[in-house]
Amino acid sequence: MTHSQSSFCPWCLKKTTHYIRLKNLVTRNIYECQKCKEKTVVCRYCSNMARSTDTWDDELCLEHNGTVANYETLNSKLEDILDYSELFKKKQIDLQKAAKISAAVIAGSVAFPVLLTYGLGGALGAEVLAGLGVVGSAGGLGGVASGLIANNYFGDIKEFKIEQVQGGAGDSVIFVDGFLTDGIDRPDDWITQLRKVYPNNPLYYIRWESKALKDIGKSLGGHVTNAAISNTVSIWAKKAATSSAIKLNPVGAGLTALGIINSPWAQALYKSEKVGFLLADIISRTNNQYILAGHSLGARVVFYTLKNLAETGNKNISEVHLLGGAVGNHEEDWRQCCKAVNGKINNYYSLNDSVLKYMYSAGTIFRSPPIGRNKITVSDLNLVNKDVSKFVSGHTTYLDSFSIYAIK
Numbered sequence: 001m002t003h004s005q006s007s008f009c010p011w012c013l014k015k016t017t018h019y020i021r022l023k024n025l026v027t028r029n030i031y032e033c034q035k036c037k038e039k040t041v042v043c044r045y046c047s048n049m050a051r052s053t054d055t056w057d058d059e060l061c062l063e064h065n066g067t068v069a070n071y072e073t074l075n076s077k078l079e080d081i082l083d084y085s086e087l088f089k090k091k092q093i094d095l096q097k098a099a100k101i102s103a104a105v106i107a108g109s110v111a112f113p114v115l116l117t118y119g120l121g122g123a124l125g126a127e128v129l130a131g132l133g134v135v136g137s138a139g140g141l142g143g144v145a146s147g148l149i150a151n152n153y154f155g156d157i158k159e160f161k162i163e164q165v166q167g168g169a170g171d172s173v174i175f176v177d178g179f180l181t182d183g184i185d186r187p188d189d190w191i192t193q194l195r196k197v198y199p200n201n202p203l204y205y206i207r208w209e210s211k212a213l214k215d216i217g218k219s220l221g222g223h224v225t226n227a228a229i230s231n232t233v234s235i236w237a238k239k240a241a242t243s244s245a246i247k248l249n250p251v252g253a254g255l256t257a258l259g260i261i262n263s264p265w266a267q268a269l270y271k272s273e274k275v276g277f278l279l280a281d282i283i284s285r286t287n288n289q290y291i292l293a294g295h296s297l298g299a300r301v302v303f304y305t306l307k308n309l310a311e312t313g314n315k316n317i318s319e320v321h322l323l324g325g326a327v328g329n330h331e332e333d334w335r336q337c338c339k340a341v342n343g344k345i346n347n348y349y350s351l352n353d354s355v356l357k358y359m360y361s362a363g364t365i366f367r368s369p370p371i372g373r374n375k376i377t378v379s380d381l382n383l384v385n386k387d388v389s390k391f392v393s394g395h396t397t398y399l400d401s402f403s404i405y406a407i408k
Contacts, residue, residue, distance in 0.1 A: 005031060005042065007049045008071040010062050012036035013144045015071075018049055028057065063091055067151065074147035078285040081162055081172070081204060087147065087282075088154045140312040142284035150281045153274040159210045160278060165191055166203035171289040171318045173198050174279070176206045178268075178296025178326060179216040179396075189399040190293075196403035198291070206301070208275045213297070215264035265359065268297050269326070276304020284314045289342075291319045295398055296355075299325030299371070306337035306345075319343040321406060323398040324353055328368035334378045346407045347376050348388045348398065355395035 005018040011033060018031035018040050028041040030052055040049040041057050048061035048071075062068040070091035078084065140146065154160060162174075165187075175190050187205055194203055279301065283290060294302035299322040309317065317340055325347065338345060349372050356372040372395070375385040384407055391401045 005047065005049060007047060008062075009033040009035060009038070009040065010049055010051045010058070011038035011040070013071070013074065013148060066090075066155070068148065069151055074144045074151075076147075076285065077142070078282065080288070081174075081282055081286060082164060084162055084282045087285075088151065140284075141281050141308060141314055146277075146281045146284075150278055153278050157208055157271060157274055157278065158212075159207055160275065161207040162282075163205045163207060164202065165205050166195065166201075168200045168202045170198075170201045171291050172202040172204055173291045173293060174204045174206060174283075176208075176275075176279075176292075176294040176298030176301045177213060178294065178298040178300070178324075180210060180213040181217050190295075193399055193402040193406075194293070197406050197408060201291070206275070206279065206298075208301070209268055209271050212264040212268050212271070216268060216297075219264070269300070272297050272300040273304045275301045277308050280305045280308035280314075283316050284309065284312070286316070288316065289318045290316055291321075292317055293321040293323070294325070295323040296372070296395065297326045299323060300327040303327045303333070303337065306340045307333065310336045310338075310340035313339075315340060315342055317341045317343075319408075320345040321402075322347045322371060323402065324348070324350065324356065324372035324392070324395055326356060326370055326372060329371045329374050329376045330368070331377050334376045334383065335380065338378065338380045338382055341382060343382065344407065345376075345383045347371050347383070347385045348392075348402075348405060349373055349375065349385065350392035350394075350398070351387070351389045352393050353395045 003020045006015070007018060008015050009018070012035050014033075014035045016033050016035040018033055020029055021032040021039065022030035024030070031040045031042075031049065032038070033040055033049075039052040041052045042048075043050045043061035043064055044059050045064050046061060048063060050058035050061045052058070058065070063071060068074065069088045072091070073087050073089070076087060078086070173194055175187070175194060177187060177190070190205070191203065283305070292302045292305065294300070302320060302322060303325070306317065306320065309315070320341055320343075322345070334345075351373060353373050356370045376383055386405065386407060388398075388401075388405045391405050392398050
């Protein structure tokens, strides 16, 4: 009988020795992690350890239940951001998904008390770690704890992909779209404009939630009239005003009352935070410098990328361009974001942006002035606001003349 096991702990995610705590004749023996002192059992399908409590035991280790792609890569560093896929290559078959193990087992693997969670990734990051029951000391981006969150988010974001569209030298330019023209396969508008501003730099495109972003692009219909948007939002506002539920839960109930909680726009607003964390974690695993650019919801992704990098002291960002940003201009948030950037954060806003004037405000229950129509009011010399109304006639036209108004 094995009195100890050397394996990754499913609780603290460290490779430790697990000493036997209780010998059982029929059921699996109970072990204890030398590091975090939590109870573990041997996985049904390999020698890794699974979680154990006084009331239930996991059937599978985190690799076999699909929570972790590979324990060995949770703390990996990357030579280039294109190597990001190595972080998410599954070492084991996801038996929980493949075999559809009972609902009780599935529920048990995600719903249980948490002793201490890592202070990472904002609200969503804490939510994931809490759901997975990870215990231990606080960590940072580019490490084991953030790797666990990234594994979870990667599986939840449809079509997350980093594509290089131009080689070159100097800081790499990473750009993110906020909506797509139906049927688009290549972001030619971005590429054309960025090549004029950064002709010699490597260019990388972040692909994410393509279907939702195409649906948003289709709903915008190219150049949406102010009257059409105003009329739609007016109807939503009347519905919201009559809903007493909004007073109890302004965000959740409000979106439900407006009938947009399941809309592509609302879903992309939510997913952008996860994409931002993913990108921040990938960037922090390299030693390179980057220029970030985002339009609409893509600017929202950039915001969350900066916020996560700032929280852990990473300064891999040399410059930022925000076009028609669908994210709020709260002073404290942007003061935090400035800490992640060595150079300037350039915010380009247009008073002609009717989508942000009406749609964004409705989608966030009229609580958050978007930076695509407003200045970011932070007294930081590295944050520059530029009114580009004379160049930009609406939300869909920022990229038509980016190379003309861009501050470099």
